[in-house]
Amino acid sequence: MVNREKIVVLVDVDGTLASRYHGGVRKIRPSTLDALRALSEYAEVFLWSIAGSENGQRLLEEFPELEDYVSGSYGKRNFPKDKFDKVYCIDDEEIDEEVLSENHIILNDSYDGGEDNGLLLKAVKLIINWIVNDGV
Numbered sequence: 001m002v003n004r005e006k007i008v009v010l011v012d013v014d015g016t017l018a019s020r021y022h023g024g025v026r027k028i029r030p031s032t033l034d035a036l037r038a039l040s041e042y043a044e045v046f047l048w049s050i051a052g053s054e055n056g057q058r059l060l061e062e063f064p065e066l067e068d069y070v071s072g073s074y075g076k077r078n079f080p081k082d083k084f085d086k087v088y089c090i091d092d093e094e095i096d097e098e099v100l101s102e103n104h105i106i107l108n109d110s111y112d113g114g115e116d117n118g119l120l121l122k123a124v125k126l127i128i129n130w131i132v133n134d135g136v
């Protein structure tokens with residue numbers, strides 16, 4: 001039996017869920033809502049960003065429909081990982097030590113608008129498989 005409260009999935013913002021700002025507006029990967037909803041059935045989901053907690057917070061203000069599936073937003077250096085038994089991450093870049101030191105999936109793609117190539121949902125399926133098969 002999976003104990004949902006002890007499992008967390010940390011999802012990067014820029015390039016993973018959201019495009020850069022173009023003319024003051026950014027887009028989200030079309031599968032973002034489905035991805036966060038699916039993850040939230042198995043884990044607590046937080047946004048995190050090397051740019052700080054404000055970045056994910058702003059994303060939730062821009063796309064309030066995501067709020068139901070996200071527990072909060074952190075800077076990558078500030079997430080309290082020690083409160084969780086299992087930490088999984090999804091990111092678009094193999095850069096941040098905070099990501100690489102946990103179970104992580106790096107999307108082979110940085111989203112910057114346009115169609116969805118399905119990679120985010122693939123990553124979500126893999127992580128759910130890990131969660132279900134690892135237990136805690």
Ligand SMILES: [Mg+2]
Nearest residue numbers: 012014015092
């Ligand atoms: Mg990124």
